[in-house]
Each structure stands twice: as C-alpha cells, then as structure tokens.
Amino acid sequence: MDAREPIIEVRGLRTQFGDHVVHDGLDLDVYRGEVLGVVGGSGTGKSVLLRAIVGLLRPQAGRVAVFGTDMLSASEEVRQSVEQRWGVMFQDGALFSSLTVRENVEVPMREQTDLSAATRRALADLKLSMVGLPPNASDKYPSELSGGMRKRAGLARALALDPEIVFLDEPTAGLDPIGAAAFDALITKLQTTLGLTVFMVTHDLDSLHAICDRIAVLAEKRVFVTGTMRDMLTVDHPWAHEYFHGPRARAAGFGD
Numbered sequence: 001m002d003a004r005e006p007i008i009e010v011r012g013l014r015t016q017f018g019d020h021v022v023h024d025g026l027d028l029d030v031y032r033g034e035v036l037g038v039v040g041g042s043g044t045g046k047s048v049l050l051r052a053i054v055g056l057l058r059p060q061a062g063r064v065a066v067f068g069t070d071m072l073s074a075s076e077e078v079r080q081s082v083e084q085r086w087g088v089m090f091q092d093g094a095l096f097s098s099l100t101v102r103e104n105v106e107v108p109m110r111e112q113t114d115l116s117a118a119t120r121r122a123l124a125d126l127k128l129s130m131v132g133l134p135p136n137a138s139d140k141y142p143s144e145l146s147g148g149m150r151k152r153a154g155l156a157r158a159l160a161l162d163p164e165i166v167f168l169d170e171p172t173a174g175l176d177p178i179g180a181a182a183f184d185a186l187i188t189k190l191q192t193t194l195g196l197t198v199f200m201v202t203h204d205l206d207s208l209h210a211i212c213d214r215i216a217v218l219a220e221k222r223v224f225v226t227g228t229m230r231d232m233l234t235v236d237h238p239w240a241h242e243y244f245h246g247p248r249a250r251a252a253g254f255g256d
C-alpha cells in the first residue's frame with residue numbers, strides 16, 4: 001500500500017466527443033506535494049484530462065475525487081469550495097486582454113472572496129512579485145508583455161487564492177530554453193516554499209527531468225504507466241520508447 005496521500009484520484013474515466021473516445025478506463029493518483037508531469041503523443045488527451053479534473057468538461061463515466069470529494073456528484077456549493085483550493089494556468093496564460101495584469105490576478109479574488117479593493121490590489125501585487133514580475137508589470141496589459149512574462153502573469157493568477165494544487169497546461173511551450181529553465185526553477189521554488197502539488201501537462205523533456213517527481217504517460221486511452229524519469233527508460237510502449245530514447249532525450253542528457 002502506498003503511504004502517500006492521494007489528493008486527486010481519477011478512476012475509470014471515460015471521455016469522448018461524438019464517436020471519438022479519448023479516455024477509456026483511465027486511472028490516476030496525484031499525491032500531495034509532488035510535481036507530476038503528464039506526457040503523451042499529440043491528441044492522447046492530456047489537456048482533456050486536465051479539463052475533466054478541474055470540471056471544465058464532464059466525463060461520460062468514471063470518478064474524479066479531489067481532497068476526497070467526489071467532484072461529479074458533489075453539490076455546487078461543495079464543488080466551489082474545493083475549486084477554491086486549486087489554481088489553473090492555461091497555455092499562454094489565457095489572460096483577459098482588456099484587463100491589466102494586476103486586474104487579471106484580481107479576477108479570482110473578485111469572484112470568490114469579499115476582500116476589499118485595496119487588499120485585492122496588494123495581494124495581486126504580492127503574487128506578481130512572487131512569480132518574478134517587476135512592479136511596473138502590474139499596470140500593463142497582457143499584449144504589452146513578452147510571452148514568458150504572460151506565462152508568469154498566468155501563474156500569478158493561478159496562485160491568487162493561495163491554492164494547494166496548481167494545474168499547468170504546457171507551461172514552457174513557446175519559451176526559449178533559458179526562459180523555460182527559468183520557469184522550471186520558478187515552479188520548483190513555489191512548490192518547495194508553498195508546499196504546492198503540481199499537475200503539469202508538458203512536452204518538455206528538460207522540464208520533466210528538472211522538476212517532475214513522477215511522470216504519467218498517456219497512451220491507449222489511459223494512463224499507460226507512471227513512474228520516475230528513470231522508470232521511463234524501460235517503458236515498453238512505442239511512443240514512450242521513441243520519446244524517452246529519441247534524439248531530444250539524448251540532447252537533454254538521458255536516454256541511450
């Protein structure tokens with residue numbers, strides 16, 4: 001038996017769009033305090049899994065429990081109280097273009113708390129400094145920031161309500177290697193200082209190597225295998241073999 005505490009439990013998940021079955025019988029545990037990297041070929045349903053866990057998409061079958069609460073059968077009120085305990089960073093930050101960076105970070109506070117405007121503002125600026133943005137970024141609009149800064153702003157918004165879990169959808173996609181490494185370092189720092197649990201969809205072998213405690217490989221409509229980076233080298237699946245032993249893996253310092 002595993003002594004670690006699973007704070008996300010997915011069992012028998014089935015998702016489909018029309019006739020297209022994305023997941024069938026998918027099981028996954030995410031443990032408190034870990035950084036889990038979710039990988040898989042294009043279209044294997046990494047983003048759909050993330051969206052099913054955070055309730056943006058209703059699965060056809062299965063169970064999703066977060067902090068022990070069955071999210072699919074919970075009342076709206078209970079679900080909302082659990083949702084306050086996580087933050088989500090979508091690809092490219094998914095910021096509102098008509099709001100300043102600070103106002104973007106304030107959105108979850110406006111929606112979920114009755115904090116005063118002054119407190120919201122101060123907390124938003126604190127989150128923005130935590131993710132390494134300079135003070136003058138707060139009053140800018142997303143379009144005035146670089147891609148890397150937008151991602152940091154998206155992360156600050158995900159941290160707005162002091163979450164216990166953050167979901168990151170391809171956080172380093174589109175960043176140059178130096179920017180990606182800096183973002184990885186930021187995630188590690190936040191994970192260790194805040195005790196966060198991180199669920200991260202990624203294609204980035206360097207990120208997997210640098211920051212993930214465990215990796216879940218999506219294949220055959222389910223989580224084909226989970227394990228450490230070292231475990232991945234022996235996975236008997238064509239995609240996993242290609243991915244973990246290919247030229248990019250070798251360039252990242254592992255594989256054959």
Ligand SMILES: Nc1ncnc2c1ncn2[C@@H]1O[C@H](COP(=O)(O)OP(=O)(O)OP(=O)(O)O)[C@@H](O)[C@H]1O
Nearest residue numbers: 017020022040041042043044045046047048049201
């Ligand atoms: N809203 C939707 N309607 C119809 N099909 C969808 C929808 N969302 C996702 N899909 C399909 O589900 C499958 C999985 O999509 P998903 O975005 O999760 O893949 P992914 O593993 O994240 O891929 P990538 O690595 O390319 O981002 C794809 O075939 C996609 O076309």
